[in-house]
Amino acid sequence: MVERKMTEKEKSDIRMLMKFVGIFCQKNHGGEKSPFSFKLLEIKEIEKKKIGLCADCKQLLTYGLTMRLKCPHDPKPMCKKCETQCYHGAYKAKIREVMKFSGMHLVKHGRVDLLYH
Numbered sequence: 199m200v201e202r203k204m205t206e207k208e209k210s211d212i213r214m215l216m217k218f219v220g221i222f223c224q225k226n227h228g229g230e231k232s233p234f235s236f237k238l239l240e241i242k243e244i245e246k247k248k249i250g251l252c253a254d255c256k257q258l259l260t261y262g263l264t265m266r267l268k269c270p271h272d273p274k275p276m277c278k279k280c281e282t283q284c285y286h287g288a289y290k291a292k293i294r295e296v297m298k299f300s301g302m303h304l305v306k307h308g309r310v311d312l313l314y315h
């Protein structure tokens with residue numbers, strides 16, 4: 199478990215990350231999905247809606263959430279402007295694809311409010 203309390207900013211970032219990976223997986227990956235759970239924190243406290251993900255996306259989201267919680271900066275800068283590049287190699291390419299795809303998806307569906315808040 200996380201020892202400290204999460205800030206609202208962290209919660210909203212986590213919610214966002216889950217949403218983005220969720221959309222991406224739903225639209226791009228067929229096959230079997232199962233509900234995402236995360237051992238380090240109670241996901242239900244943050245996002246009531248369950249998201250189903252394929253094994254790959256689960257791995258990516260777990261990585262993303264872990265890195266977000268480990269972020270040493272406060273306030274956290276934009277990831278692309280950050281000196282601590284926590285996404286490496288394959289994860290970096292993947293999360294970029296996810297952000298681009300899901301970002302576009304939200305814009306197309308008029309949910310820009312989810313992107314900037």
Ligand SMILES: [Zn+2]
Nearest residue numbers: 223227252255
């Ligand atoms: Zn997937």
